[in-house]
Amino acid sequence: MPSDSPSAVFAKLAETVYNGDDFAQVYQAICDAAAILVPGCTHASLMLKQNDQHLTVAASDGIAAHIDALERAEQEGPCLDAIENASPQVEAELARSTQWPRLAQRVIAETTVRGAAGFRLLIKGRKVGALNLFSDNPGEFTDESIDQAILITAFAAVTLTALHEHQEAQTLREGLASNREIGKAIGLMMAFHDISEDRAFDLLRKTSQDMNIKLTSVAREVIAHHNSKFD
Structure with a gap:
């Protein structure tokens, strides 16, 4: 000091x-x-x-x-x-x-x-x-x-x-951000693939488990994939 x-x-x-x-x-x-x-x-x-x-x-x-x-x-x-x-x-x-x-x-x-x-x-x-x-x-x-x-x-x-x-x-902010990302990914999957909310979530969760990565990371990839279609 x-x-x-x-x-x-x-x-x-x-x-x-x-x-x-x-x-x-x-x-x-x-x-x-x-x-x-x-x-x-x-x-x-x-x-x-x-x-x-x-x-x-x-x-x-x-x-x-x-x-x-x-x-x-x-x-x-x-x-x-x-x-x-x-x-x-x-x-x-x-x-x-x-x-x-x-x-x-x-x-x-x-x-x-x-x-x-x-x-x-x-x-x-x-x-x-x-x-x-x-x-x-x-x-x-x-x-x-x-x-x-x-x-x-x-x-x-x-x-x-x-x-x-x-x-x-900070934890609360991160949690809210993660929830928004998951919600947005589910919404995109429902709209573009004509599936139910439960089905979209199950697909996200299964992909997360199969690839051994966090659910939020899968959601970000889904969002990025759909956004790239409009770039």
């Missing part, structure tokens, strides 16, 4: 969304932004809940990804609690942790991290995951850190909601 200022980081994140619909790229940008902008944050990860499983979809580095794996193994930690609770889940000093004692013991033994926090991520009102932040020094997560993390999580929620809506709209 060209600058570490909040405005520059948020602008870069917004640009990532506007320039494409790659969820993985956006997930990574969110983690990178968190690691830069939140005071005291050394590592960040994003974990989503999918079909009762918790999956790390992005991490600022291997340490963050490893701690996520420890959370899943021990079934406790900031991410798992944050997904279910609206309030931020913060343990500024893992050495004194009473919230996640098993996780804290392993994190201290296996990594440089000494503080952890989790922030719930909501998309369209659904609890889909959490942004996880880790500090290499105890006591680094202050009120300022939490406020900044809440801001980034809210921005991430808006960003991912917009991306979901964009993809849903």
